[in-house]
Amino acid sequence: MTGSAVDVDFAQLQFSKNDWGQLVLTLPDGAVHAGVEPIRCFPLSDPDRTISIVDADGHELVNLPTLAVLNPSAHDLVHRELTEREFMPTIQRIVTTSAPSPPCRWDVETDRGMTSFQLESEDDIRKLGPSGAVVADANGIRYLLPDINQLDAASQRTIRRLI
Amino acid sequence: MISDIDELRQYRTTLLALTDRRIISSGTAVNEWPLSEVEKLRTKDRAGLGTLEMLGYSRRLSYWHYTIAQGPAALVFGDRFEDVKGGHAIRKHFDEEEIPEGEEQVTPPDTMALFRLWRFAKPHAWWMFVAFVLSLSATIADVETAKMTRPLINLLTQYESSKISSLSPAVYYLGIMLGAAVLAWVLGWAQGAILAWVSERVTGDLRNKTYAHLQKLSLEYFGGKRTGDLMSRISNDSDRLCQFLSDSIVDFMANSILLVVVAVSLFQMNLKLGVVTLLPVPFIVWMMYYSRDKLQVGFQAGSRAWAHMTSVLADTIPGIRVVKAFAQEEREIERFQTANEAVVAANNRVNSLWTFFWPLITFLNSLGVFVVWAYGVWLIMRHEPDFDVGALTTFVWLSMKFYGKLEMMSRMVNASQRAATSAQRIFEILDRVSNVPEPARPVMVDKLQGELEFRHVGFRYGNRKVIKDFSLKIHAGEMIGLVGHTGAGKSTLINLVCRFFDVAEGAIFADGVDIRSYKVEQYRRNVGIVLQDPFLFYGTISENISYGRPDATREEVINAAKAARAHEFILQLADGYDSLVGERGQSLSGGERQRISIARALLIDPRILILDEATSALDSTTERQIQEALQNLVRGRTTIAIAHRLSTLRQANRIMVIERGRLVEIGTHDELMEIDGAYAELHRAQQALTKDIGW
Numbered sequence: 001m002t003g004s005a006v007d008v009d010f011a012q013l014q015f016s017k018n019d020w021g022q023l024v025l026t027l028p029d030g031a032v033h034a035g036v037e038p039i040r041c042f043p044l045s046d047p048d049r050t051i052s053i054v055d056a057d058g059h060e061l062v063n064l065p066t067l068a069v070l071n072p073s074a075h076d077l078v079h080r081e082l083t084e085r086e087f088m089p090t091i092q093r094i095v096t097t098s099a100p101s102p103p104c105r106w107d108v109e110t111d112r113g114m115t116s117f118q119l120e121s122e123d124d125i126r127k128l129g130p131s132g133a134v135v136a137d138a139n140g141i142r143y144l145l146p147d148i149n150q151l152d153a154a155s156q157r158t159i160r161r162l163i
Numbered sequence: 164m165i166s167d168i169d170e171l172r173q174y175r176t177t178l179l180a181l182t183d184r185r186i187i188s189s190g191t192a193v194n195e196w197p198l199s200e201v202e203k204l205r206t207k208d209r210a211g212l213g214t215l216e217m218l219g220y221s222r223r224l225s226y227w228h229y230t231i232a233q234g235p236a237a238l239v240f241g242d243r244f245e246d247v248k249g250g251h252a253i254r255k256h257f258d259e260e261e262i263p264e265g266e267e268q269v270t271p272p273d274t275m276a277l278f279r280l281w282r283f284a285k286p287h288a289w290w291m292f293v294a295f296v297l298s299l300s301a302t303i304a305d306v307e308t309a310k311m312t313r314p315l316i317n318l319l320t321q322y323e324s325s326k327i328s329s330l331s332p333a334v335y336y337l338g339i340m341l342g343a344a345v346l347a348w349v350l351g352w353a354q355g356a357i358l359a360w361v362s363e364r365v366t367g368d369l370r371n372k373t374y375a376h377l378q379k380l381s382l383e384y385f386g387g388k389r390t391g392d393l394m395s396r397i398s399n400d401s402d403r404l405c406q407f408l409s410d411s412i413v414d415f416m417a418n419s420i421l422l423v424v425v426a427v428s429l430f431q432m433n434l435k436l437g438v439v440t441l442l443p444v445p446f447i448v449w450m451m452y453y454s455r456d457k458l459q460v461g462f463q464a465g466s467r468a469w470a471h472m473t474s475v476l477a478d479t480i481p482g483i484r485v486v487k488a489f490a491q492e493e494r495e496i497e498r499f500q501t502a503n504e505a506v507v508a509a510n511n512r513v514n515s516l517w518t519f520f521w522p523l524i525t526f527l528n529s530l531g532v533f534v535v536w537a538y539g540v541w542l543i544m545r546h547e548p549d550f551d552v553g554a555l556t557t558f559v560w561l562s563m564k565f566y567g568k569l570e571m572m573s574r575m576v577n578a579s580q581r582a583a584t585s586a587q588r589i590f591e592i593l594d595r596v597s598n599v600p601e602p603a604r605p606v607m608v609d610k611l612q613g614e615l616e617f618r619h620v621g622f623r624y625g626n627r628k629v630i631k632d633f634s635l636k637i638h639a640g641e642m643i644g645l646v647g648h649t650g651a652g653k654s655t656l657i658n659l660v661c662r663f664f665d666v667a668e669g670a671i672f673a674d675g676v677d678i679r680s681y682k683v684e685q686y687r688r689n690v691g692i693v694l695q696d697p698f699l700f701y702g703t704i705s706e707n708i709s710y711g712r713p714d715a716t717r718e719e720v721i722n723a724a725k726a727a728r729a730h731e732f733i734l735q736l737a738d739g740y741d742s743l744v745g746e747r748g749q750s751l752s753g754g755e756r757q758r759i760s761i762a763r764a765l766l767i768d769p770r771i772l773i774l775d776e777a778t779s780a781l782d783s784t785t786e787r788q789i790q791e792a793l794q795n796l797v798r799g800r801t802t803i804a805i806a807h808r809l810s811t812l813r814q815a816n817r818i819m820v821i822e823r824g825r826l827v828e829i830g831t832h833d834e835l836m837e838i839d840g841a842y843a844e845l846h847r848a849q850q851a852l853t854k855d856i857g858w
Contacts (some may be wrong), residue, residue, distance in 0.1 A: 039734045041721060042705070042743040050717055050736050063721070125600055126743065140737075 691769030
């Protein structure tokens with residue numbers, strides 16, 4: 001049986017950081033769990049809801065409906081932890097592609113700066129909702145395209161040919 | 164029943180009848196035996212020949228042979244005999260006539276298949292008519308232009324021989340010619356656009372309809388079909404039809420009318436020359452007919468060969484692991500090559516026919532034009548009245564048009580045969596009748612209680628009887644373990660409960676109502692099934708879990724996953740519940756996939772749950788986790804669980820043992836051990852095995 005505590009007063013949850021840089025959760029009953037991890041259940045389709053806090057062994061301790069149920073200090077800590085463990089740059093512009101269709105190299109402008117990656121096959125581009133997409137490169141790093149319609153015309157053409 | 168083969172293995176009919184007192188046979192002579200002398204009837208079948216033996220108490224009384232077609236009747240005959248002999252009142256058998264017999268089909272004649280397309284074209288009939296009118300106007304404009312040549316040529320010859328000094332009327336004729344060409348272009352463009360749209364729509368509808376129909380057919384149909392063949396019918400054949408509809412059909416009609424129009428104007432201009440012009444036509448038409456029949460056979464062979472090739476692909480690509488594991492790549496390449504060569508050979512046969520007929524028809528067409536020239540020269544030589552160079556030019560032009568169209572039509576013979584073959588293959592699917600029919604007056608049900616009762620259920624595959632007189636009552640919420648050797652009929656029983664097939668005899672009742680009275684869809688919504696090797700579709704994990712209830716909320720999905728012990732491993736995946744699984748997706752272990760399929764079954768909250776060896780493919784640690792998950796699933800539901808490992812049936816309220824389609828033992832584990840029968844034996848065997856290999 002997992003320790004999925006259902007009836008927890010979320011505002012009572014205490015989070016802190018220990019000297020090892022681990023996130024520590026103190027439950028209302030006083031139990032302390034070091035090295036807990038926040039995980040989004042639906043990181044792509046609904047990232048802001050149903051966030052699970054699991055212990056170091058991967059067992060779920062709490063399942064938060066949203067981060068907003070936490071008290072402000074806990075909210076900040078968990079939010080920071082989430083952003084630290086996630087790396088999914090958002091593509092803002094596709095600068096050039098080495099070939100019109102995969103396998104090819106893409107030079108892109110992201111919210112984290114310029115980068116370039118190898119796209120192995122068109123199967124690595126996955127549609128997300130009506131107009132979004134996620135692109136996975138050869139190393140498994142994913143790049144987000146929240147809304148294709150917001151891109152410039154050339155980038156749109158590149159991506160639409162592939163999905 | 165009818166015995167259709169006599170003792171000497173000759174085809175001869177003998178009628179057998181069973182009454183409540185005797186058995187009567189009526190062949191060359193009439194014989195009868197009182198029931199009191201007959202101990203039992205025994206059926207055997209061997210290589211298609213069945214034998215019904217009538218055994219007395221001390222010797223065999225008689226025997227009859229029958230072909231496989233009579234097999235089911237012989238089995239029924241035997242059953243009825245036992246009913247009567249056993250002193251039971253003849254129990255009410257459900258009229259087998261009520262249930263449509265198998266998925267039968269009527270093959271329609273070839274060319275008729277094309278006419279049947281009308282049903283799909285009908286909604287667009289108006290547009291097709293517009294296209295037809297456009298096509299007709301374009302060709303008539305063409306013919307009218309041809310008539311301009313006579314005055315134009317005559318004008319030119321007169322100018323050349325200085326009879327007139329001005330060529331200004333020529334501008335008028337040239338203008339008409341140019342105008343007609345432009346008109347033909349515009350009309351052709353409009354017609355093409357309309358037809359392309361209509362034909363794409365018609366074939367789109369046809370594909371949808373065929374696929375929808377295919378989904379409704381029973382499992383039995385899919386069991387007997389090659390996946391690749393079905394796929395090629397829906398994708399390839401419908402595409403071919405689309406091409407035919409857009410390119411050929413309206414043109415064909417318009418051209419036939421044009422041929423008549425041209426022929427009439429030829430006759431009007433000069434009767435004799437008209438007759439000469441049309442002289443080779445009957446021969447060409449005969450040739451077209453002849454080649455059509457030849458081609459028909461060729462195209463069918465081609466389609467079959469193509470379907471066979473797709474089957475090889477559909478077979479080996481999903482089975483690539485097995486191919487590689489046994490290092491059979493070379494053999495598979497060879498298998499594909501053989502299939503591919505068959506396609507090439509079939510197409511070559513058609514092509515060689517075609518390449519022979521095609522130039523021949525072209526030659527005959529040119530010959531037709533040549534005859535006009537020759538006859539025209541002769542007429543002018545003889546100074547025929549009312550015939551000049553201009554008239555000859557018009558004639559030549561018209562006859563060229565005529566033969567050009569005829570040539571086009573003969574090309575269409577090719578296209579139409581190809582399309583007829585395709586249409587036939589598609590209608591073959593559409594003509595199937597599902598053998599799990601919807602009731603005429605269904606009993607509506609939302610949630611069942613889950614009480615199940617089998618009453619004298621029988622089922623057979625062809626001649627082989629798999630379930631015999633099976634009766635059992637299962638209370639709502641009870642868990643029944645189902646045990647038996649491979650081939651004992653366990654899976655068949657479950658297929659019957661799921662209504663993948665319908666019973667042949669007796670009936671299954673859910674909540675006291677024959678399950679055939681419910682709507683198939685409503686009934687199945689109450690049945691959850693977890694298979695040994697769960698199939699996940701390409702999509703996200705949350706989509707797979709909510710497959711049976713796409714409207715489920717995220718919370719419900721998570722709760723189902725938690726109950727199925729899947730939540731935590733899902734969280735460890737990179738995209739959580741948004742991770743892709745299934746074909747091309749993230750690869751999950753057998754246990755993980757099994758837990759997702761349990762969550763899927765949990766989410767629909769079924770009243771009747773089927774576990775078909777849900778844990779037998781897993782290692783024991785995983786099995787324990789899944790057992791936990793299953794405990795959540797089983798609670799409060801009527802459950803039938805098949806298992807090889809008896810230990811997995813600990814929680815079962817009752818365990819039943821099936822042998823050769825019959826219920827032999829039923830009771831709790833302890834009761835069955837007490838009886839010391841088949842179950843106890845199985846149990847001991849497994850215990851010994853456990854000790855040996857340390858399970």
